[in-house]
Amino acid sequence: MLRSKLPAVGTTIFSRMSQMAAQEQALNLSQGFPDFDPPAALLDAMARAVNNGGNQYAPMPGLPYLREQIAGQLLLHRGVNADSDTEITVVPGATEGIFCAIMAAVGTGDEVIVFDPCYDSYEPAIQLAGARAVHVPLSAATFSVDWERLEAAVTPRTRMLIINSPHNPTGSILTSADMVQLEALVERHGLLVVSDEVYEHLVFDGRQHHSVLQYPGLRRRSVAVFSFGKTYAVTGWKTGYCVAPPALTAELRKIHQFVCFVAVTPVQQALADFMAEEPGYPTTLAAFYQAKRDLFCNALKPSSFSITASAGTYFQLLDYSAVTRGIDVEVAESWTRDNKIASIPVSVFYQQPPDATYLRLCFAKRDELLLEAADRLCKI
Numbered sequence: 001m002l003r004s005k006l007p008a009v010g011t012t013i014f015s016r017m018s019q020m021a022a023q024e025q026a027l028n029l030s031q032g033f034p035d036f037d038p039p040a041a042l043l044d045a046m047a048r049a050v051n052n053g054g055n056q057y058a059p060m061p062g063l064p065y066l067r068e069q070i071a072g073q074l075l076l077h078r079g080v081n082a083d084s085d086t087e088i089t090v091v092p093g094a095t096e097g098i099f100c101a102i103m104a105a106v107g108t109g110d111e112v113i114v115f116d117p118c119y120d121s122y123e124p125a126i127q128l129a130g131a132r133a134v135h136v137p138l139s140a141a142t143f144s145v146d147w148e149r150l151e152a153a154v155t156p157r158t159r160m161l162i163i164n165s166p167h168n169p170t171g172s173i174l175t176s177a178d179m180v181q182l183e184a185l186v187e188r189h190g191l192l193v194v195s196d197e198v199y200e201h202l203v204f205d206g207r208q209h210h211s212v213l214q215y216p217g218l219r220r221r222s223v224a225v226f227s228f229g230k231t232y233a234v235t236g237w238k239t240g241y242c243v244a245p246p247a248l249t250a251e252l253r254k255i256h257q258f259v260c261f262v263a264v265t266p267v268q269q270a271l272a273d274f275m276a277e278e279p280g281y282p283t284t285l286a287a288f289y290q291a292k293r294d295l296f297c298n299a300l301k302p303s304s305f306s307i308t309a310s311a312g313t314y315f316q317l318l319d320y321s322a323v324t325r326g327i328d329v330e331v332a333e334s335w336t337r338d339n340k341i342a343s344i345p346v347s348v349f350y351q352q353p354p355d356a357t358y359l360r361l362c363f364a365k366r367d368e369l370l371l372e373a374a375d376r377l378c379k380i
């Protein structure tokens, strides 16, 4: 009767681990969301938006006022000019933006290169578009791009490449030298790029985020995808935006208007008001999350785990190989059950998992919870 279009897909690891954390009453450092409140002024703006009648459909590409604020922020933080009418589309979450970008640009027989470990929403979208995901592993030690391997993976069927910096789950980031290499490669082969930049403001130790929008050869060929959920600690509001040249934007919007049609109106109004009131807010995030990363990593110093401080995102990898040689999925489950700490095993983000021993922990949590989590981990 029914032939599954995604036979290999089950419930995501994030839902599974969060559910297990709840069952086991474990500290949930698995799924990536803050356990603290968003800025109070943003919550006030949301209440105002709802009470002032912002409760009906917004225009399909997003409220013009919000798109103007986004354009202002792109100029302020990245020195990038984007036309709010023809290049910026507000979407109900980065996930939907990524899905629409893939659907709009690839089809049957195309190949799309993704890097492993790879965020889990890319491949199902590629499959539903009729295309094939080609997995290129990041280097094992530093999770950086292996350019020779990438070049070797490009075929005449390659149509698109999906990048993600800062990178979930490893916390690695692409440098400006990487972006220059990437720009040359996509121009040489005529590829499109989907650039998942949802953690753009979460980069640490004085590093810079490099957006595809800042490199002319990439700007011409890319859809850059952002998430307000990550920047403003409102993951449950599921709102983001895509920035792409007009022709790509037009195609993306054709898909978006029949997937969701439009993002939620009062959320858009609230975000626009807050961005107008506090345009500098995103620049506070790096120091805020870096302090959390440092608190967590310092508290883990007495443990036997090997930890390289995350360069970006709100995730920290922990290498448990000095403690156990177990398979990461089993280690994550047993820690949730026995030690009451839920994490995400990194092998699930690979097509062919390497012999690695990493768990991903989210440090977007209150300091007390991070210290309690570290204390429990030190006892393992």
Ligand SMILES: Cc1ncc(COP(=O)(O)O)c(C=O)c1O
Pocket (backbone or CB within 6 Å): 032, 092, 093, 094, 095, 096, 119, 164, 168, 196, 198, 226, 227, 228, 229, 230, 235, 238, 239, 240
């Ligand atoms: C790398 C990456 N891309 C996209 C998303 C999805 O963002 P949104 O909640 O805005 O759909 C996430 C959320 O965890 C993510 O980590």
